[in-house]
Amino acid sequence: MQNFNYSIPTKVYFGKGQIKKLSKISQFGTKVLMVYGGGSIKGNGIYDKAAAVLRESGVSFFELSGVDPNPRIETVALGAKLCKEKEIDAVLAIGGGSTIDCAKMIAAAAKYDGDPWDLVLDGSKIKDALPIVTILTLAATGSEMDGFAVISDMDKNDKLDTASELIKPAFSILDPKFTYSVSQKQTAAGTADIMSHVFEVYFTREKDAFLQARMCEAVLKTCIKYGPAAMENPEDYDARANLMWASSLAINGLLSYGSDVQWCVHPMEHELSAFYDITHGVGLAILTPVWMEYVLSEATIDKFVEFGINVWGIDAEREPRQIAEESIDRTRAFFAQLGLPRTLADVGIGEENLSKMADKLDGLFTDTYIPLTGNEVLEIYRRAL
């Protein structure tokens, strides 16, 4: 097991009716910037509930709405300007990962004098941030409990992730009922996103992070059980609850501490989203099985056998190669069962930009599970066509 420094300071108020805990935001001051997306929170009543708790707590709030699914640096800059002008005390995100990521960078940029893009390029430049509070409405990115943010500059086709201890939310409110209105398509994409977060750390060269590997399998099994259940019955509380908690635990560090590995499927997908603005989880579901097939070899077969037996319940008596290949087939079939697209062509992506995307990643994947050159990334993209 590798050394690690564990720090997961975010408090979580989980369950039905926990929105009343939003009153605790008043510990930070009396002026809040509320950040949200397209306005669905007004349709489903979450906005009204949050506004009522804020008012009862003596907290006034300004609003920044219209955060895009792949949040833009322009929105961050706008939010930061608002924070400075209005002397905001805390940033409240209501939404999914995009909204939360945007709110995190607003909170950091509000305490920074230069160009907010600097903080995306280099998280270590974040030296301070306003307190961040989140109300989660989509189980997927885990942004509600981690120190990551992904921000896009569509002018440059750049979608980059940044990280800082200082942008971990102070507290997050996770009410599974708030995800009842998430569409089947988004539920499927969210499930794929959670599973991909686990795959990025489960497939590690560290062989002795046994506890972490078994916890990874716990999260994967949860997604496999409850992803389809939530799609079938969107108001299945326990399905929504298990997926929601899985989303937070998949990426808050719990699974990666002790077995750190550089991610690769996520950055590959970020290129797709930066060029085509597709849903992140959809891109991950397309790339993941192709990446698995690409990295399966004699050197990695044991890990895939472990995956096949422990996660998919494949008979341990079978040949290792068969188990490994079936583990990948089962993964692909599961994403198909969720109704997710299987190829890049299915989402309208052709050969046109693949080289450009692969070039951007060339030289970066030196410490991934299996290191990949730009040419190898291009090959994976092509096999996904």
Next chain:
Amino acid sequence: MQNFNYSIPTKVYFGKGQIKKLSKISQFGTKVLMVYGGGSIKGNGIYDKAAAVLRESGVSFFELSGVDPNPRIETVALGAKLCKEKEIDAVLAIGGGSTIDCAKMIAAAAKYDGDPWDLVLDGSKIKDALPIVTILTLAATGSEMDGFAVISDMDKNDKLDTASELIKPAFSILDPKFTYSVSQKQTAAGTADIMSHVFEVYFTREKDAFLQARMCEAVLKTCIKYGPAAMENPEDYDARANLMWASSLAINGLLSYGSDVQWCVHPMEHELSAFYDITHGVGLAILTPVWMEYVLSEATIDKFVEFGINVWGIDAEREPRQIAEESIDRTRAFFAQLGLPRTLADVGIGEENLSKMADKLDGLFTDTYIPLTGNEVLEIYRRAL
């Protein structure tokens, strides 16, 4: 899944050489009370390393040594008095759960004007505490990352647990090498203690805390793999590392949030230790299989089947009753494999005080996995003879 409020603020510096992070204690001030047990930390060099880091950090320290394995309220009172007299800024525990528990209550009692025993009887009376830092030398109780403390008043044969958010350590240093010198007997008892913490929450009536149940199984499988490995080779780094991290995660809330249940085997064992001063993990290993047999019924068989298949790998095709019974047999056999005593008679306990102990627990176990009257507790004690 039940509602929960998640809060695990303790930072953990895990791995080889992490003792240098002890320098971070200087953020709390310049005067530390160092609390430890029988002096083994002087033999194995941990004391010297800690003292060196403290000195380099400009921190002076006072010492309170000789904390007992079942720490006494008198020691807490003595430590609190020292803190007040010397105007201590933080309490540093170096040791296992007993030392850490004692340090926690010293930190709380240092900020309390009444009798420290008040805080053991009622954790909600803890309104403030000095910052607590721990250096762990024994993987067992999980005290390094939780808000619990168990303190004894041997004059009254009382061994009670108390809890408060305010006694969660600020940070803990977990270097698996610091447990190389733990004896086989203590390694075995520690493993049983970790597993018992998991059993107390794994056996819950909450059927939809699926993710938590799978994570419980992850910790149990870790103990089953690495308990014997650490006994066989005390300097097996990965065995010590996995056990150490398992000890923290078993009881820091991660496994119980969402499926809370009242504990019962631990309180039953506390009575044994209060009357006979036996090692906590030994008492747990004796009582656990007997308790399992007692609560196995048609109402609970599904849980035991899940346990048998997922943890012990018992063939799922067999009859449920067979799987359930074998899961208990395997648990008992595992403790025996660790060399732990199997009966109360093996540790010199007879019928003499059983009624008295059971009486003390009568009426308390109303919300345990299976509620138990005092008479039923007595029956479990008797079957363990």
